Amino acid sequence: MIRWAIIFLVIGLVFAVLGFGGIGGAFIGIAKILFFLAIAIFVILLVLGLIAGKKIVD
Secondary structure, three states: OOHHHHHHHHHHHHHHHOOOOHHHHHHHHHHHHHHHHHHHHHHHHHHHHHHHOOOOOO
């Protein structure tokens, strides 16, 4: 998902440089959403992995 965020960011920057500010801004907005979504999924899976990895010692 980070790969898609980078792709959308690059496309958005190219569009912005070429003068298509509206489309470029939309692509950059999508890149932001994908980036934060990927970070949120990473944190959730990290916490679940840490919880599942703990062993109860009796």
